[in-house]
Structures are given as C-alpha cells and as structure tokens.
Amino acid sequence: MRKIMIHTKSSEKTGLVLENEQISEYMMDRPGREVLSGSIFVGKVENVHRGMQAAFVDIGEEKNAFLKRDQIPWAKEKIEHTVQEGQTLLVQVIKEANGEKGAQVTTDLTLPGLYCIYQPFGRKISVSKKLGHLSESVKAELEGIVDGEEGGIVRTAAGNEKAEVVIEEFSLLRKLWKEQIYPFSKKKPQLVWKDLIIPDQLIRKFPISSLTDIIVDEVDLASYLKKRYPSVADKLSWVKEVESLLPSGINELQETLIQPVVELENGVELVIEPTEAMTVIDVNSHHYKGKSLSDSQALEVNTQAAEAISKQIRLRNLSGIILIDFLNMKDSSLERKLVDFMRKQTKEDLTKSNVIGMTRLGLMEMTRKREALSPVQVLSKPFKPAFDKETMVYRMERELLAYSTHPAEAILVAVNPHLYEMKKRLLSSLISSKIPQELFVRQDADVSDYQIELEGSENMVLEVIHRRKVPVDNLF
Numbered sequence: 001m002r003k004i005m006i007h008t009k010s011s012e013k014t015g016l017v018l019e020n021e022q023i024s025e026y027m028m029d030r031p032g033r034e035v036l037s038g039s040i041f042v043g044k045v046e047n048v049h050r051g052m053q054a055a056f057v058d059i060g061e062e063k064n065a066f067l068k069r070d071q072i073p074w075a076k077e078k079i080e081h082t083v084q085e086g087q088t089l090l091v092q093v094i095k096e097a098n099g100e101k102g103a104q105v106t107t108d109l110t111l112p113g114l115y116c117i118y119q120p121f122g123r124k125i126s127v128s129k130k131l132g133h134l135s136e137s138v139k140a141e142l143e144g145i146v147d148g149e150e151g152g153i154v155r156t157a158a159g160n161e162k163a164e165v166v167i168e169e170f171s172l173l174r175k176l177w178k179e180q181i182y183p184f185s186k187k188k189p190q191l192v193w194k195d196l197i198i199p200d201q202l203i204r205k206f207p208i209s210s211l212t213d214i215i216v217d218e219v220d221l222a223s224y225l226k227k228r229y230p231s232v233a234d235k236l237s238w239v240k241e242v243e244s245l246l247p248s249g250i251n252e253l254q255e256t257l258i259q260p261v262v263e264l265e266n267g268v269e270l271v272i273e274p275t276e277a278m279t280v281i282d283v284n285s286h287h288y289k290g291k292s293l294s295d296s297q298a299l300e301v302n303t304q305a306a307e308a309i310s311k312q313i314r315l316r317n318l319s320g321i322i323l324i325d326f327l328n329m330k331d332s333s334l335e336r337k338l339v340d341f342m343r344k345q346t347k348e349d350l351t352k353s354n355v356i357g358m359t360r361l362g363l364m365e366m367t368r369k370r371e372a373l374s375p376v377q378v379l380s381k382p383f384k385p386a387f388d389k390e391t392m393v394y395r396m397e398r399e400l401l402a403y404s405t406h407p408a409e410a411i412l413v414a415v416n417p418h419l420y421e422m423k424k425r426l427l428s429s430l431i432s433s434k435i436p437q438e439l440f441v442r443q444d445a446d447v448s449d450y451q452i453e454l455e456g457s458e459n460m461v462l463e464v465i466h467r468r469k470v471p472v473d474n475l476f
Contacts, residue, residue, distance in 0.1 A: 002206065003213040006199050007242045007250065008221055014250055015202040022247060025314055026257070026375055029197040035372060036093040036103055038112075038195030041065070042187050043091045043105065045083050053079045056102075057091060060189040063102035067091060071106035073121050090185050090192070111173045111181075112195070114208055114229055115158040115166045116142075118173035120182070122151020130156045138163050142170060150174070160209045165231055172230075197372070199225060203232065205350060211235055217242040257316060258380040264308055268301055272312060274376060278321035281309055285327055298327040299334045303341050310345035319351075319370035323363045339364065392449040393423045399452070403435050410438040410461035412454040412472070414447045423476075432476050440465060441476040 001021075007014040017025035029035075043057035046064055056064040069079040071094070076082075083089070095104035111118040125142045131154065138154050141163055146152070158166045176193075184192040195201060199221065203214065214236045216222050222238045243249055248256075262270040269284040283305045285293065293301065309324060329335055335358050342364065346353040352369040359365055387395065396419070403411060415423075420443050432439040438458050442465075454461055465472055 001212050002210050003215065004202060004206070004211060005242050005245065006202070006214070006216045006221065008198065008216070008218050013198040015198040016246065016250075017202075017206070018246075023253060023315065024311065025317075026253065027198060027202055027372070028375055028378065030378070033373075033378060035096065035197055036061075037096055038093065038201070039191060040090060040092045040109060040181055040193040041105070042184055042190050042192055043067075043089050044189050045085050045087045045089065048080050048083060048085055050078070050080050055079060055083055057089065057105060058189045059091065059103070059105070060191065061097070061103065063097055063100075065091060065093070065103045065105040066101070067105050067107070071104075071108060073108045073123070088186055090181070110153075111177055112204060113169040113173050114204060114231060115155055115161055116170050116173070117153040117155065118170060118177060119151040119153070120177050121149045122153075123149055124151045125154070126152070127154040128156040128158070131159045138166055141167055145170070157207045157209070160207070161231065168230070172228075200228070203229060208232060208235070213237065215239050215242055215245065254375075254379050257375055262308065262312060264304065266301065266304055268305055270305060270308060270312065272316070272318075274318065274374065278323055279318045281312075281322065281324045283309075283324070283326050293327065295329045295331045295334055298329045299338065302326045302329070302338050306338065306342045307345060310342065310349070313353075313368060314349050314351075316376050317351075317372060317374045319368045319374065322366045322368060323359075324366070325363055328362060335362075342366070387449075389419055389422050389449070390426065392419055393426050396423070396450045397427065397431055400431050400439070401434055403437055403455075406437070406455070408437055408455040408457075410440065410456065410458040411435075411452060412440045412442070412461050412464065413450060413476075414442055414444040414453050415450045416447050417443045417445055419449055430475055432474060438474060439476055440472040440474050442470050442472045 001019065003018040005016045005018065007016075012028060012030040015027040015029075016023055041059035043059045043065060045055050046058050047056045049055065053069040055067045057067050059065045067083075067089075069075050069082065072079070072082055074082070089107055090109060091105035091107055092109045093103045094106050097103045107121070109120055111120075125139050125146065127136075127139045131138065138158065142152060142154070145167070152170060154166060181193050184190070199216070203225065208231060211232075212235065214225070214232055216225070216236070216238055217240060219238055222236055225236055226233045239245060260272050262272065264270065267285075271282040271284055273280045273282075283302065285301055305326065312318070313322065326338065329338070339355060339357050343355045346355060346366070349368075351371055354367045356365040356367070396415075400411070400413070420441070437455075438461070440461060454464055
C-alpha cells in the first residue's frame with residue numbers, strides 16, 4: 001500500500017511517500033534551490049560554435065545554456081546551417097548547470113503526463129512494447145489526432161487505463177502547450193513553464209495504480225491536481241494538517257536524515273558517509289551478541305542490514321557509486337547469496353540501481369542513478385575539518401611561546417573554559433614561566449578555543465582588564 005502526502009503550507013514544500021505506513025521516500029523543494037530540469041525557456045542563440053557543433057543560448061539565467069546539434073530534431077545539416085545567432089528558440093533543460101557550465105538544453109520538447117508524453121516536434125507516436133495488444137489501438141487513435149510536427153510517447157502506465165483516458169490526457173497536454181507555452185515563443189529569454197518537483201514530478205514517479213491515496217494540505221493544490229491529472233481525483237483528499245497523519249514530524253525526519261549512524265533493532269549500526277566521489281556504508285556489529293560471529297550468523301546480520309540499507313538509500317536518495325562494507329564472510333557462496341538478496345531489495349526502487357557484486361576487498365559495489373540532490377546535502381552544513389581540544393592546547397602553547405622574541409610587555413588571552421581545564425591536565429609547567437611577557441588569561445565560554453585579544457605595554461593591558469572588570473589568571 002503506497003500513499004503520497006504533500007505539505008505545501010510552509011515555504012519549503014515537502015513530498016512524502018509512505019509504504020506500509022512507513023516513510024520510504026522524501027522530497028523537498030525550497031526557495032533559492034530551484035531545480036531547472038524539465039523546465040522550458042525562451043532562448044536566444046548567442047553564439048554558434050562550429051568546432052563543438054553546439055550553440056550557446058541565453059535563457060535568462062546567470063550562465064548561457066548549451067545546445068548540442070543532436071538535440072535539435074530538425075537538424076539535417078551542420079549546426080551553423082541549422083540555427084543562427086540572434087534566433088529565438090524554445091528549449092527545455094535536460095541537465096542542471098554545474099560549476100562554470102550552464103545548463104544543457106534540447107529543442108525536442110516534452111510535456112509529461114501520467115500515461116503519455118506530448119512532443120510538439122516529435123513527428124511520430126511511440127508506444128511502450130509492454131502494452132502488448134493495446135499498443136496498436138492506442139497508437140492508431142493518437143495518430144488520428146496529431147497535426148503536422150506533433151508526436152508523443154505512450155507510457156507503460158497506460159496499460160492499466162482505457163484508451164480514451166490516454167487520449168484525454170494527450171489533449172490536455174496539447175492544450176497546455178498551445179495556451180501556456182507556445183504564445184511566449186517570440187518573447188525575450190525567460191522561463192515560461194516549470195516542471196515542479198512537488199507536486200508534478202512526485203505524482204508522476206509512481207504508477208497511479210500503485211497509489212491508494214494522495215493527501216494534500218491545501219485546497220488550491222487539490223484543485224490544481226484534479227485539473228492537471230483528472231484520473232487522480234478519486235484518490236485525492238484534502239487534510240488540513242497532513243503532518244498529523246505521519247509516523248513522525250517533518251522536522252524530526254530531517255534530524256534523523258542528517259545523522260550518519262542508523263541503529264537497527266538487532267543491535268547493528270549502519271554508518272553512512274557520503275563523499276564527493278561515492279557513498280560508503282559500514283555495517284558495524286560491535287553490539288551484536290557481544291561475540292564473534294560464524295559465517296551463517298554473519299549472513300543473517302548482513303541480510304537484515306541489506307534490507308535496512310536499501311530503505312536508507314531510497315529515503316536519503318543516495319546516488320552514484322555506493323560501497324557497502326558488510327560483515328566478513330569467508331564462504332564465497334554466502335557472499336553470492338547476499339548479492340542476490342540485495343538485488344531483490346533494489347527492485348522495490350523505481351530509480352535505476354545496479355548491484356555489481358563484491359570487490360576483491362570484500363566490499364559490495366553498486367550504483368544508483370542520480371536524479372536529484374540528496375536531502376542530506378540540502379539539509380546539512382558542508383563538513384569542515386576542525387582540530388580537537390587537545391590539539392588546540394598545544395597550538396595555543398606554540399603560539400604563545402613564539403612571543404619570546406616579541407617586544408610587547410603583556411598579553412591578554414581569552415580561553416574557552418573547557419580548553420582552560422584541558423591545558424591544566426596536559427601541561428605540567430606554566431606557559432607564563434616560559435615567555436618574558438606578563439600573561440593574563442580570562443575564561444570566556446563565547447570563545448570557541450582561544451583568542452589573543454591584546455598585546456602591548458603592561459599598563460595598557462591592565463587598564464583594559466580593569467575597565468572590563470573581568471577576572472584574569474596570570475599563572476597559566
């Protein structure tokens with residue numbers, strides 16, 4: 001049983017997928033982090049690059065978009081004979097901007113629905129082979145209503161619907177094109193249509209037949225979905241407080257997602273560490289039964305961990321290369337069983353995954369298609385390496401000892417109380433006895449480690465201490 005719950009009352013929109021009343025997927029869309037993939041822009045060709053057989057297109061964003069020749073359906077000659085500088089085009093983003101590179105775009109526009117995709121310049125109707133005997137009848141009906149350059153794709157999900165439902169959706173998508181997008185085709189560079197992550201991309205991700213409920217918290221959103229996707233009307237409901245129906249609040253869920261350690265019921269820990277190159281997941285069994293495990297016990301723990309890992313991969317939307325360090329098993333046949341089990345788990349995931357197998361070092365290697373940023377990347381601060389308190393004590397000592405050749409008569413230092421106490425434990429001799437200056441130290445909880453606040457004549461430093469009325473220690 002699968003439900004979709006959408007919370008849009010707050011500025012940060014949230015989409016949640018529940019399977020068996022547990023949150024299995026989490027999507028978010030917040031101001032300032034817009035995803036452009038799928039969006040349609042009016043673009044103006046700024047430069048045609050013959051060598052690259054591509055054009056740079058102004059779409060009104062910070063960086064010009066990149067249009068390859070093979071992304072122009074009507075291109076029969078080289079790109080310099082296909083588009084001209086100054087020409088206005090409707091383009092659709094197929095890959096997000098990255099670093100210094102602008103977004104990649106196509107002129108082969110697509111407007112996706114639940115059962116079909118409308119292509120204003122598609123020129124033909126394509127039907128999923130999985131539709132079997134229905135494919136030819138649906139194809140024939142659509143071919144009977146398309147005009148000129150129009151085309152489209154009938155999705156596999158159409159197999160559970162009547163042909164007239166597919167035709168109705170195709171007509172709605174065509175109307176969207178003619179009334180809301182095409183009229184802007186001669187305007188200045190700008191965004192003209194956006195494929196919203198929430199609700200549109202979320203709603204279309206799953207076959208409608210697999211959904212029991214779509215619950216939203218705003219009446220306007222319910223009205224929009226009924227108009228945009230008429231066939232979801234019987235599954236759609238409006239609830240004023242969507243969060244009250246969730247197994248945990250959204251804030252609580254976010255707190256869980258940014259934690260690298262996941263505790264399982266059997267005492268096993270998963271340690272999930274995303275990096276720039278890959279995600280590494282470690283299965284830690286130090287709480288498990290308090291003793292070493294046989295191969296059969298290790299397989300039992302590993303299969304339980306594999307099930308939990310597959311859920312975390314979906315929930316955290318982990319993608320790219322994923323390496324998993326399961327408990328060691330000497331029997332290679334058990335490793336193969338574990339790989340087969342993990343492959344079965346990934347079949348529940350609609351995002352394409354590939355479990356490759358075990359490396360020579362005994363790590364499971366898999367990949368997962370990158371479709372959007374992981375919520376972990378959006379929710380958490382970038383990791384910044386920091387020295388521990390013990391290291392900071394020795395760094396502080398070294399910095400103060402460097403004053404032995406300094407002309408100042410006195411030094412005032414602010415020290416965090418925890419660092420102050422650690423210095424007492426680590427250093428048996430006084431730093432103040434090793435330098436010629438008078439050393440005055442005050443404790444300050446607002447200082448992260450230590451800070452040299454003032455250096456100069458002894459009278460000046462004492463005057464500042466007196467004016468601030470702060471207690472100081474000159475035996476440090």
